[in-house]
Amino acid sequence: MAQTVTLIPGDGTGPEVTGATREVIDALDVGIEWEEVEAGEKVIDEEGTPLPEHVLESIRRNKVAIKGPLTTPVGQGFRSVNVALRAELDLYANVRPAQSLPGIDLPFENVDIITFRENTEDLYAGIEHKIGDCAGESIKLITRKGTERICRLAFEQSKDMGRKHITVTHKANIMRETDGLFRDVFFEVAEDYENDFEEIDERIVDNMAMQLAMKPNDYDVLVCPNLYGDILSDLCAGLTGGLGVAPGANIGDEYALFEPVHGSTPKYAGQNRANPLATMLSAVSMLEYMELQKEAERMQKAIKQALKNPENRTKDLGGSAGTKEFGQAVISNLE
Numbered sequence: 001m002a003q004t005v006t007l008i009p010g011d012g013t014g015p016e017v018t019g020a021t022r023e024v025i026d027a028l029d030v031g032i033e034w035e036e037v038e039a040g041e042k043v044i045d046e047e048g049t050p051l052p053e054h055v056l057e058s059i060r061r062n063k064v065a066i067k068g069p070l071t072t073p074v075g076q077g078f079r080s081v082n083v084a085l086r087a088e089l090d091l092y093a094n095v096r097p098a099q100s101l102p103g104i105d106l107p108f109e110n111v112d113i114i115t116f117r118e119n120t121e122d123l124y125a126g127i128e129h130k131i132g133d134c135a136g137e138s139i140k141l142i143t144r145k146g147t148e149r150i151c152r153l154a155f156e157q158s159k160d161m162g163r164k165h166i167t168v169t170h171k172a173n174i175m176r177e178t179d180g181l182f183r184d185v186f187f188e189v190a191e192d193y194e195n196d197f198e199e200i201d202e203r204i205v206d207n208m209a210m211q212l213a214m215k216p217n218d219y220d221v222l223v224c225p226n227l228y229g230d231i232l233s234d235l236c237a238g239l240t241g242g243l244g245v246a247p248g249a250n251i252g253d254e255y256a257l258f259e260p261v262h263g264s265t266p267k268y269a270g271q272n273r274a275n276p277l278a279t280m281l282s283a284v285s286m287l288e289y290m291e292l293q294k295e296a297e298r299m300q301k302a303i304k305q306a307l308k309n310p311e312n313r314t315k316d317l318g319g320s321a322g323t324k325e326f327g328q329a330v331i332s333n334l335e
């Protein structure tokens with residue numbers, strides 16, 4: 001039976017990377033129908049908001065969505081559309097895998113780290129104000145409920161994936177009431193999973209950054225509050241080829257929204273230059289979420305096959321292929 005997925009092409013290079021991804025999924029012939037809706041900078045004049053209500057309604061109706069990056073206009077009083085989407089749909093888990101890929105020459109081989117980032121709290125809750133002209137204050141909010149659900153989802157998904165090492169990252173030595181709570185709740189949840197993992201441990205976030213830069217093969221799954229997860233997952237993306245190859249998923253109990261980690265890269269917009277790989281790998285996660293496991297594997301295999309030929313690689317990976325050409329290469333490698 002056909003399933004409908006909401007597609008938000010996005011701003012900047014978004015329509016190009018989502019367009020190439022859509023062509024690959026259509027070629028998989030998996031029965032996905034698209035409901036395309038627009039959000040972001042391009043709709044502000046017409047709709048008066050970068051996040052029109054009908055976009056949220058479409059996602060609520062279809063339950064699953066994939067999006068290109070959305071530009072957050074600086075200094076126009078709009079809250080980040082991405083942050084708003086996650087809050088409106090209660091997409092509390094941001095899952096970001098970073099896996100070494102064929103044909104990308106980097107200092108470390110066989111990196112395979114998944115970051116589970118809490119997606120609705122911490123300094124991203126938007127609780128901030130000016131104090132006169134001379135100061136600003138942002139409140140860091142961490143709740144037991146918010147922490148428990150991200151930790152449980154991280155343990156459950158990691159267990160299902162056969163992962164064996166899970167690490168909580170925090171700065172509880174300084175922020176005892178917030179990061180301290182995150183750490184404590186993680187270990188409370190961990191009690192239910194002691195037999196499923198070989199190592200359940202913790203790292204202070206600054207040490208974690210150094211460890212990842214020096215010994216990434218020692219790590220498997222990271223569980224982090226929002227801000228540290230944002231930063232460390234970009235670090236992991238750097239270990240595997242940069243933002244052009246970093247996929248992401250925003251998961252809640254009712255809805256899921258898949259998107260590349262990168263932004264709208266306006267300087268490359270319309271130039272057939274952006275790497276669509278991050279969006280394609282996000283689509284692979286989407287197919288897995290939709291329990292289309294065989295199709296997910298077919299798509300991932302074709303992506304890896306395409307990457308093996310240097311002629312297919314985009315400029316950020318040292319090649320000369322364009323967004324469209326990479327998409328066509330993936331399609332021609334589909335089995």
Ligand SMILES: NC(=O)c1ccc[n+]([C@@H]2O[C@H](COP(=O)([O-])OP(=O)(O)OC[C@H]3O[C@@H](n4cnc5c(N)ncnc54)[C@H](O)[C@@H]3O)[C@@H](O)[C@H]2O)c1
Pocket residue numbers: 017068069070071072073082243244259260261262263264265266273274275276278316
């Ligand atoms: N989830 C999202 O929608 C999202 C995420 C981050 C930033 N943004 C928004 O995107 C806009 C631009 O942000 P930015 O410049 O800080 O970050 P960016 O990710 O767009 O670009 C940073 C750099 O990474 C490289 N890069 C990123 N994606 C690439 C790709 N697909 N192929 C090749 N190279 C790629 C480019 O060198 C680029 O200059 C801002 O408005 C920001 O708010 C949106």
